[in-house]
Amino acid sequence: MDRSRLIGRAGLWLFVALTGVFFLLPLYVMLVTSLKTMPEVRDSSIFALPKALTFAPWAEAWLHACSGRVCEGLRTGFWNSVVITVPSVVLSVAIGAVNGYALALWRARYAEAMFAIMLVGAFIPYQLFIYPLALSFASAGLSNSLAGVVIVHVIFGMPVTTLIFRNYYSGIPADLMNAARVDGAGFWRILGSVILPMSTPIIVVAVILQATGIWNDYLFGLIFAGRDHQPMTVQLIGLVNTRMGERPYNVHMAATLLTALVPLAIYLLSGRWFVRGIAAGAVKG
Amino acid sequence: MKDLPDGPMGGTSSIRIGDLGIRFGDHDVIRGLSLDIEPGEFLVLLGPSGCGKSTLLNAIAGLIDVHAGSISISGRDVTRAEPKDRGIGMVFQSYALYPRMTVKQNMGFGLKVGGMAKAEIAERVARTAKFLQIEPLLGRRPADLSGGQRQRVAIGRALVRDAEVFLFDEPLSNLDAQLRADLRIEIKRLHQQLGSTMIYVTHDQVEAMTLADRIAVMKGGEIQQLAAPAEIYARPANRFVAGFLGTPKMNFLEGELGFAEGRPEFRAGGLRLDLSGLPMAGRAAPGPVVLGLRPEDLAPAGDGPGMIAGEVVLTEPLGPETIVWLRLGSSQISVRMGAEDFPAPGAVLHLRPDLSRASLFDRDSGQRL
Numbered sequence: 001m002d003r004s005r006l007i008g009r010a011g012l013w014l015f016v017a018l019t020g021v022f023f024l025l026p027l028y029v030m031l032v033t034s035l036k037t038m039p040e041v042r043d044s045s046i047f048a049l050p051k052a053l054t055f056a057p058w059a060e061a062w063l064h065a066c067s068g069r070v071c072e073g074l075r076t077g078f079w080n081s082v083v084i085t086v087p088s089v090v091l092s093v094a095i096g097a098v099n100g101y102a103l104a105l106w107r108a109r110y111a112e113a114m115f116a117i118m119l120v121g122a123f124i125p126y127q128l129f130i131y132p133l134a135l136s137f138a139s140a141g142l143s144n145s146l147a148g149v150v151i152v153h154v155i156f157g158m159p160v161t162t163l164i165f166r167n168y169y170s171g172i173p174a175d176l177m178n179a180a181r182v183d184g185a186g187f188w189r190i191l192g193s194v195i196l197p198m199s200t201p202i203i204v205v206a207v208i209l210q211a212t213g214i215w216n217d218y219l220f221g222l223i224f225a226g227r228d229h230q231p232m233t234v235q236l237i238g239l240v241n242t243r244m245g246e247r248p249y250n251v252h253m254a255a256t257l258l259t260a261l262v263p264l265a266i267y268l269l270s271g272r273w274f275v276r277g278i279a280a281g282a283v284k285g
Numbered sequence: 286m287k288d289l290p291d292g293p294m295g296g297t298s299s300i301r302i303g304d305l306g307i308r309f310g311d312h313d314v315i316r317g318l319s320l321d322i323e324p325g326e327f328l329v330l331l332g333p334s335g336c337g338k339s340t341l342l343n344a345i346a347g348l349i350d351v352h353a354g355s356i357s358i359s360g361r362d363v364t365r366a367e368p369k370d371r372g373i374g375m376v377f378q379s380y381a382l383y384p385r386m387t388v389k390q391n392m393g394f395g396l397k398v399g400g401m402a403k404a405e406i407a408e409r410v411a412r413t414a415k416f417l418q419i420e421p422l423l424g425r426r427p428a429d430l431s432g433g434q435r436q437r438v439a440i441g442r443a444l445v446r447d448a449e450v451f452l453f454d455e456p457l458s459n460l461d462a463q464l465r466a467d468l469r470i471e472i473k474r475l476h477q478q479l480g481s482t483m484i485y486v487t488h489d490q491v492e493a494m495t496l497a498d499r500i501a502v503m504k505g506g507e508i509q510q511l512a513a514p515a516e517i518y519a520r521p522a523n524r525f526v527a528g529f530l531g532t533p534k535m536n537f538l539e540g541e542l543g544f545a546e547g548r549p550e551f552r553a554g555g556l557r558l559d560l561s562g563l564p565m566a567g568r569a570a571p572g573p574v575v576l577g578l579r580p581e582d583l584a585p586a587g588d589g590p591g592m593i594a595g596e597v598v599l600t601e602p603l604g605p606e607t608i609v610w611l612r613l614g615s616s617q618i619s620v621r622m623g624a625e626d627f628p629a630p631g632a633v634l635h636l637r638p639d640l641s642r643a644s645l646f647d648r649d650s651g652q653r654l
Contacts, residue, residue, distance in 0.1 A: 175381035178348050183395030184369030193394070197385035
């Protein structure tokens with residue numbers, strides 16, 4: 001290896017190391033703080049490892065911490081988030097797949113125009129839609145309901161999932177569709193028997209994007225879910241902002257980590273698929 | 286392939302295309318095209334890319350919408366029918382096998398969609414696989430097959446449906462030369478054994494010449510000539526057809542058609558060629574023409590009247606024969622010569638043209654006189 005390449009390598013590794021520190025340091029601080037008792041949090045450096053390891057803050061955050069006047073920890077919010085995220089992800093990915101398939105492979109009339117409109121929809125800041133949407137939902141009797149928040153997530157997730165699937169499917173040769181049509185298969189049969197079985201990488205990508213996005217959502221959950229279905233994020237903010245004397249930083253850190261655990265787990269478990277799917281989409285799109 | 290009495294059943298159907306028009310947006314790809322195909326005929330649609338041959342095939346398959354005219358198969362009007370209701374099997378250039386299905390599932394998919402019982406599907410797939418000798422491949426996925434195997438499976442998928450008409454869309458274009466030659470022979474044998482009506486799209490003139498009962502040479506969405514391969518080769522309807530078939534292509538000499546003492550004569554510069562052996566020359570009117578001569582219709586000879594002389598610029602030894610290129614004025618002509626006895630570049634070669642096999646084209650329109 002010659003000198004200039006060596007220097008290049010060193011620079012690269014330095015950059016990787018700095019980036020790693022930048023992202024991992026906050027995580028580290030949160031993790032160690034969540035494992036300390038409050039006196040230790042007060043007295044030691046935020047970077048110090050816990051002297052007496054304790055999991056009490058985690059139990060407190062999950063079971064008893066107060067969000068507003070309700071002191072049940074984050075567990076109700078966790079289940080609310082699951083109940084909101086699962087149907088929202090399934091529906092938005094399914095609709096995106098059908099849309100992408102129809103737009104890319106069936107050359108429907110005005111397909112390009114419809115796609116353009118959908119994309120414009122995706123790029124308008126959605127805060128603009130919130131007030132009219134809240135009013136419409138109120139008049140339709142959907143405000144403060146699980147159905148309401150799921151519908152909002154599906155609507156706002158659809159442009160992105162449609163885009164992802166359309167780009168992936170536009171790489172499929174037209175002959176494959178023609179062969180299936182000669183074989184007598186129709187719109188749904190081709191989708192189910194030929195196209196979806198080829199779609200695993202891109203489905204994984206869409207599910208990851210939607211699941212993390214919807215799980216991390218705060219605004220829609222706050223506005224559309226109502227008190228009974230408050231997602232974990234909304235409860236977390238409530239928990240952190242509820243003050244009774246001293247701020248229990250260790251509990252706050254534990255609660256935040258608990259909330260972030262699901263997206264984190266999704267990325268860790270599916271990282272390889274995610275990269276593969278993104279790459280496949282990028283090459284073909 | 287074996288001669289099996291219990292092989293796939295090939296029906297035979299006539300196809301009648303009347304005044305067909307196909308439009309993409311405002312652009313007419315095919316206009317007023319008519320074509321009759323006999324039952325059991327092997328018709329090749331030949332032309333350069335963009336000539337409309339694949340579009341025509343897709344229209345016959347029902348994969349693209351027809352803007353005007355009609356298509357009927359076996360006397361039944363199928364202009365608006367779905368592809369599956371036309372009794373066709375189709376083989377594609379990119380094979381178009383379903384990637385997540387095994388060979389067996391690929392071949393049986395159409396039958397399954399059609400609602401056939403499982404046992405019968407299995408039996409038909411097995412019979413076709415045996416016929417094509419692809420039984421060892423039945424459990425594999427397309428990704429695990431070579432190009433030639435994939436195309437054989439794709440042919441099997443078309444055969445298994447006992448279609449009346451088989452459509453081939455450049456099926457050999459993605460294969461290497463050796464495999465292409467092998468599969469070409471297999472397709473020819475397939476046609477002989479099944480006797481089905483087949484329409485075959487290609488830009489490869491060798492495939493067209495070897496496979497076809499009749500060739501339809503296409504350009505710009507129109508059929509330039511529709512005839513048996515030998516007829517097209519010997520009597521091309523225009524300069525495009527003449528240049529498209531044959532390697533190297535036909536030599537063209539620009540000149541005048543005149544008459545000397547009632548005998549037709551081709552004149553170009555100092556060159557005078559007596560055309561009395563060419564019946565078409567006697568009927569034509571004098572004027573500017575293009576004389577077409579195949580490379581094999583020129584034979585080396587001594588100097589003398591009626592000879593074409595040129596300087597050898599390049600030789601291409603092909604094994605059984607050698608192509609010799611000569612400079613003739615501003616143009617180049619090619620001559621087909623023996624494997625060993627050919628002149629070196631720089632030599633002057635005198636050629637005796639076999640004018641009874643020549644073609645004459647109008648210089649402006651390019652049409653055969």
